[in-house]
Amino acid sequence: MDNLELVSFQIISAVGVAKSSYIEAMKIAEKGDFDLAKAKIKEGDQEFVKGHEAHAGLIQKEANGEKVVPNILLMHAEDQLMSAETIKMMALEIIKLNQRLYSLEK
Template sequence: MENMELVCFQIISSAGMAKSSFVEAIKAGEKGDFDLASDKIEEGKNFLNQGHGVHATLIQKEAAGEKTPISLLLLHAEDQMMSAELTELMASTILSQQKKILDLEAELSKKAS
């Protein structure tokens, strides 16, 4: 397959950018900025979709009979994609919990007043 290294690095780059966006979302949530957190989640999903698009091209070529050379670089790229997907799930869960905590704190504050 032509330019296999380039394809792998496109996947790795997209996954890395996605993970960074998801971590930025968590940090924004810690500060109570859920609008920014939501934007960062969407940004991360867009990066992840870019990586999936490149990955899907590999799968389509292999389904059409073109063999994909397996390399450590390809394995690393796929590992990074899975890691980014897990980071997305964790970020979404953490943000949901952060919102609940802030809501409960606000409710307790009202009751204490």
């Protein structure tokens, strides 16, 4: 396995865990446990940063003149990175909406 494949798998793995945490946060918020939901967001953020740092390393290589030849695996990793970021934004909104619903129901 070459370095680009390894980095791609690191990105996919880290952001996959992040996405799972974000989705779990939404489900927890639906049940009204907003502190735990926010904790799950933080857990997801810690994993997301790992994936983002791995990706940033590739960008740094390219900036230093070392060619990074993209392949389908890297494209998939970047897609997963972007979707994790989108899911986080949605999770934050869903948590906020559930908080409003719970306050209105009281």
